[in-house]
Amino acid sequence: MTQARSKQVSLQDTRYYHLISRCVRRAYLCGEDDYTKQNFEHRRQWMVDRIRFLTSIFAIDVAAYAVMSNHYHLVVYIDESEALAWNDYEVCQRWQQLYHSHPLVERLHKGESSCQAEIDKAQEIINQWRSRLSDLSWLMRNLNEYIARKANTEDNCKGRFWEGRFKSQALLDEKAVIVCMAYVDLNPIRAKMADTVQTAEYTSIFERIHDKASYINNKVKLPFTPKPLMGFMGKEHKNSPKGIAFSLLDYLTLVEETGKIIKADKRGKINEKICPLLRALGINSDDWLQLAKHFGKKYHQAVGSLEELNAFAAHTGKQWIGGHRQQAAIFH
Incomplete structure (x- = not known):
């Protein structure tokens, strides 16, 4: 049975989530259909442009993404504090980039509200918009509906383009976030769509390496300042309200070395001296390679230590979270 999204998201446990949407039946998001010989590569740019547009409006940041042939991945950070910092006028500006305004809100802004009850209702509507602008379901709704249409x-x-609702996976600590980001960034190499991370277009690691999104459409005019990918803060993360708590260079090095082994499709071992991030994470080479290859298949709902999994289960009304045994040795 499908679970309510409120039972899959707990902001008191984590603000990082891994999101996946897959096309239904033989529908193609991108790539070339071997059956019809149609090429849908241009749709990758649709995805990048729409993600950039929506995250500039929503109080949600992207840490990693990968646009594949029949699905896509996002690793996002929900920033409620950003939404709370917006004044009412900015909330309305942002909402109206996606939907029509409400007559009561329009009357409030023009100073034409007839009574206190009308003012209170207009304020209630604005507060609802503010909440939705930091909500995963509303972000994905605006992304998937737009692409489907x-x-x-x-x-x-006509008909369905996406295979049901998007899937979400809670990333309960920094280790889970980094592992998931690497898994997402390595998607094109696992799928043999790219030989190296430097050529893995339409991924966040390509954007970080080349300091630009894949062929960003300069004709797209955003209503607000475009958000960059979430930054790596390194040792400065303790002084920053948000950011990935490791070095970008260390991350790029580790993912590049991992990609070489996955591409060769042979047993290999990552040198911890070359990749200090592996040692900082406390994950051995064999476990890391297994995670980089199978993270999306082995782990569901939430990823973290046993203590974090139990807390997440309690806060989302579950008896337990699957995958305890697989996660216990690595995410301790």
């Missing part, structure tokens, strides 16, 4: 129009068809 555009793809169906291009394909001259």
Whole structure:
């Protein structure tokens, strides 16, 4: 049975989530369809542009992404404090980039509200918009519906484009976040779509290496300052309200070395002297390679230590979270 999203998200446990959406049946998000010989590569840019547009409006940051042939991955950070810092006018500005305004809100801004009850209702609507602008379901709704409509129009068809609701996975600590980001960034190499992370276009690691998103569409005018990818803070993370608590150079080095082994499809071992991040994470080479290859298949719902998993289960009304045995040795 499908679970309510409120039972899959707990901001008191983590603000990081891994999101996945997959196309239904034979629908193609991107790539070339061997059956029809149609090429849908241009849709990758649709995804990058839309993600950039939405995250500039929402109080949600992207730490990693990968746009594949029939699915995509996002690792996001929900920043409620950003939404709370917006004044009411900015909330309305942001919401109206996606939806029509409400007559009561319009009357409030024009000073035409007729009574206190009308003012209170308008304020209630604005507060609801503020909450939705830091909500995963509303972000994914605006991403998936937009892409589905555009793809169906291009394909001259109707009906579902996405395979049900998006899947979400709570990343309960910094170790889980880094492992998941690496898994996402290595998707094109595992799928043999790219030989190296330097050529793995339409991924966050490509954007970080080349300091730009893949062929960013300069014609797209954003209503607010475009958000960059979430930054690596290194040793400065303790003084920053948000940011990935490791060195970007260490991360790039580790993912690049991992990609070489995955590409060779042979047993290999990562040198901890070359990749100090591996030692900092406390994960041995064999476990790291297994995570980089199978993280998305082995772990579901939430990833973290046993204590973190138990707390997440309690806060989301579950008896337990699957995968205790697999996670105990690594995420302790």
